[in-house]
Amino acid sequence: MKAFTLGALGFAIAISGVAHAADIDLDHIQRLGPVQSPIAAPLSSSAHADTLRANVVANLAGNLGQKPADSVQVFSQKLRWEDASKSTEGQGWLAYRLPVSTTRFTQGTLTVKGLDNPQVYVNGELIKSDKEVSLTLATGDYQVLVLADGLKGAETPFALDWQGKTEVDQLDFSPQKTQRLSAQQLYDAKVINRLDLSPNGKYLLQSTIEYQSSQGDKPVQVTELRKVADNSVIYRWQDHRPSHPTWSSDSKQLAFVASKQIQLFNVADLSIQVVAHDIEQVSGLHWYGDSLLLNWTKPFKADEKATSKRFQALQDRWSYWRNQSQIFQLDVASGFMRQLTDSKLSSDFLDSNLNQGKLLLTRSPVDYAEPAHGITQLIELDVKDLKETLIGEYRTFSGALYAGDGMYITAGPRFHGGIGIQDTSIEVNDYDGQLYWRDNKGNLTPLSKGFDPAITGMTKLKNDDLVLTVKDEDRAPLYLFDKSKKRFKKLETGVDMVNSFGVAVDQSKPTLVFAGTSATVPQKAYKMTLNSSRKQLLFDSQKQSYANTRMGEIQDFDFVNQHGHNIDGRVYLPADFDANKKYPALVYYYGGTSSVGRHFTGRWPFNLWAAQGYVVYVLQPNGATGYGQAFSGRHVNAWGKYSADDIIEGTKAFLNAHSFVDPERVGNMGASYGGFMTMYLATQTDIFAASMSHAGISNLSAYWGHGWWGYGYSGVASRGSFPWNNPELYVQQSPLYQADKITTPLLLIHGNADTNVPVGESHYMYTALKLLGKDVELVEFNNQDHHINTRLARFDWWDTTIAWFDLKLKNQPEWWNKLYPETEAQ
Structure with a gap:
């Protein structure tokens, strides 16, 4: 192939x-x-x-x-x-x-x-x-x-x-x-994928991953225990690495899962004690005094002789839904374990309050009464008598943490009757994460109404302040929330995208360690304190893996659309850029509910495309979180109505502003919702000379009814709209029903094991365009799900994408023909 x-x-x-x-x-x-x-x-x-x-x-x-x-x-x-x-x-x-x-x-x-x-x-x-x-x-x-x-x-x-x-x-x-950037560098280079800092800030558990060509798809993974003061290594795991690690409150012990055991690592003498044997499917380890809390899952075992399966709910399309997960407590001294929850529904641990003897947990019963057709129960458990108290049932719930005389909650704007909505006259996006406070009397207060970044996670400090992960436009920085002043402050990390971080929660001036990248800067890791912008470098992927590499520049390019909305964008230039030349260009977007982050690498290698001679324009059309509730709300019940106009208008503005781009050689692409956008754009414009849709949605009704999360995602993206009460949305916004308008050559790529967007979504469009005599190609990746993640498959996928655009935008068919030669059978 x-x-x-x-x-x-x-x-x-x-x-x-x-x-x-x-x-x-x-x-x-x-x-x-x-x-x-x-x-x-x-x-x-x-x-x-x-x-x-x-x-x-x-x-x-x-x-x-x-x-x-x-x-x-x-x-x-x-x-x-x-x-x-x-x-x-x-x-x-x-x-x-x-x-x-x-x-x-x-x-x-x-x-x-x-x-x-x-x-x-x-x-x-x-x-x-x-x-x-x-x-x-x-x-x-x-x-x-x-x-x-x-x-x-x-x-x-x-x-x-x-x-x-x-x-x-x-x-x-x-x-x-120097050399231009290569695919191998982007995929194989060593990066930090997890950081766990001890509460006192003295020790750091650091995990890295890299690839070697001789090992194929098998990664080289290492976990090291380091002294933060001098970044020296005190212990190293390569085989049987720790998973689900958690530090004791006094920072003397590290508990983790390895080799079907729960183990305790003693920092003082570097010894390891096994406290639970022959234990599988354990996750979420958490210290509770001198004991450990954990989630223990019992996988559902189907009847191997059964010839049929009766679905119990829509969720039964998920292969793991019938698994049972409950919360257990492990007494470290004796090794005795007791079950704390026993429900027909799985119980998921959130947080604990040792002083009050309470735990926070969630359960998700089947409930389709309202969009997004799911509900979360927030429950408080008394550890002593195992009595449960239902705090509330919520449809946009994300997480909760104890703090002082109450708790923090993260959820969407519609949480608790919509108390997080900035403006009741606008539509809001349930994925636009907000922060709330619930006091011990049950009173709820929104904390982030005037805060445009979307909150994605929280870590509580000793003084009850929070370190927040957020989506802030096309960046993913860290913010500090000051509880007493109810104020958000951005931490000056110096990177665009924080990939992983750890914070010393017990220090009065907490130490922060973090790893992250910027759009054209490979991963670096630093140490700093929360009250200072001074940083100490701990890890530098650029020095290790890109020291002999040259890359092109990146420029911001924003424009104001016809409705007066500022549309954020950026442009990547080729490594050996010459403004006097005419370059082909690639336009990339998502168009769904998230912005396209400024990652250095990932599934979509903008820097690699630039190294291969393309100018790359990435834009953030209406509907993305991180730009405020009004902006993200335009994703709802739109399915391309706003975002397609933004992409077309933005591409025209980009071409007008960049004379070195050949307007006759512009390609576009996207994946998932972005793949839908690619197909939809092909029905609306002929501005592009070639298009690529990866795992795109062509028929909204089919995705809504068949994709693993189709009905749930549509409960946000098509809130309140169904094929029977809004057929215009499901038909007119589905690219399949306008396939006869498509004139742009279209490449459809799909993993044939995709559960999120079933592969049929590409087949529908392929069938239509073939019958219409249009220029279309369909490439399936065997045994690949929604994302093409394995190393060799990723290289093939990247090759296929650029070979297609070389064929159509550079008039260079050799690569495509080598990958996919014509045969007599065709």
Whole structure:
């Protein structure tokens, strides 16, 4: 299915402007060795030759994103890379390297002359062991490395030559001080994915994840316990890593789950004590005095002999809905465990108040009476006698924490009869998170009515102040909520998107550790105090994985739409940008209920697209949270009515403001609701030359009735509207019913195991456009759900997307044809 590109671990080179065989100038090639006997025997003669050579290359190629070293020590022999044109002395294994750059997808054959048993690698990846190697390469900068047992002799001098498949297969061998961003860097680079700071701020549990090409889809994951004062490591887990970690209130012990056990780590002597054996499906560990609280799930076991399943509710489409989860208490000293809740409904732990002997928990009974067709019960449990008190039943509830003489609650604007709504004359979006206070008498007060960012999470400090995670326009910063002053203050972290954080909740001047990225800055982690903007760097992905990488600039681009609304946007420029050139452009949006964040990487690699020669415009149309309730409320009962106009108007404004973009070569794309937007836009405009919809919704009624969360999401996005009382919305706003208006070439991508938006949503549109004789392609990804997450599938997905736009916007069909060649069966 896929091309063997470096995006999918492959390679190609060509002499600039030449499609026939030609030797590569030796001035572009460097040689290491010969590494002479007795220091080293021929590499291929070893019983472990493949592994031996792979390790040699891994060291010679250097770390991801780093410039390879100029010299290497092999036992006692120090070797330097030198020009390949220089004469060699002695015999032994050799390595040759040369830089390769290309501005388009290329194909051809590399021939190696004059070497014994050559192996060809690209950026450390073995392509083939042979003297003739077929290679392909996407736009980018690379290092070719050839490893060999030795030279054949003067009668066959060393040379590399290349025969491109056609005259367009061109290559630049000029040395590059830096390299353009690659897909491997974006996916493989080490990042922090969890931070857990002890209450006293002295210890940090830090978890990282990275990938290595030799391991395929298997990640390398490490968890380390560090001293915050000097960032030194005191303990390290790689196998049987801790999950669901929680610090004791005195910061002396760390409880976690590992190897089907609940374990306690003692910080003083680094010892581990097992306090519960043979225990699975445990989550949510939480200290309660000297005991632990936890959620323990019992998976539902279906009758294997049954030939049918009677649904009990709409939620029964979720494979996990019949699982049973209850709250237990584990006495650490004795290992005895008791069950605290016993309900037909699963119980989920939220918080505890040790002084009062109370717990907060939630349950979700089936209740479709009102949108969004679900309800949450907030319950208080007395730990002593297990008596439960129902605090309330809410339809937009998110979370709750004890604090002082009451509790904080996060929920949507409609919480408790709509007390969080800023303006009762406007529609509001239930996903626009708000903060509330409930006192011990049951009185509820909205705290965030005048606060436009959408609140997504909260952590309580010793003084009952909160550290909040929010969506603030297209950023995800941290805010401090001062309880006494009822005031929100943004914390100056210096990053756009906080990915993970930990805070020392018991300190009077709490220490904060956090990891985050900005639009063109890879992940960094810092330490700071909440009352200061001074930061200490703890981790720098840019230094580790992108030090030798060049990227283009990013510029803000906002415009005011026809209704007077400011529409936020940003523009990514290619790495080697030239304002005198004309570039193709890609327009990206979501259009749903969230903004497109300023992440450095992720499923949608804007920086990679820019590195591959596209100007990228990302905009935030009406409906997104983080811009205030009026803005996000325009998502409701719209399904494209506002957002499509914003995208069309924004694209026109973008083109008018950027003369270096070719208006005839503009593509657009989106996923999920953004995939719906792509299909809907194709029925409304011909401004785009090519489109891509990933996991998009084409038929609103079908998604509402079949997707795992379709009815619930539609309860927000189509609040109060159903196919029987608002058929105009479900039909006229469904792209499928206007497929005959589509003229833009459309690529449909879908995981065939998608539970959120069933794959049929792409099939409906594919069927319609095929019958209408339109330009349409459908690519399914096997065994992939709503998101394409696994490493190799992700590379294929990225390749497919850019190959499609190269085909349609650059008039370069070679990559697409390599990935998806025509066959007689078609």
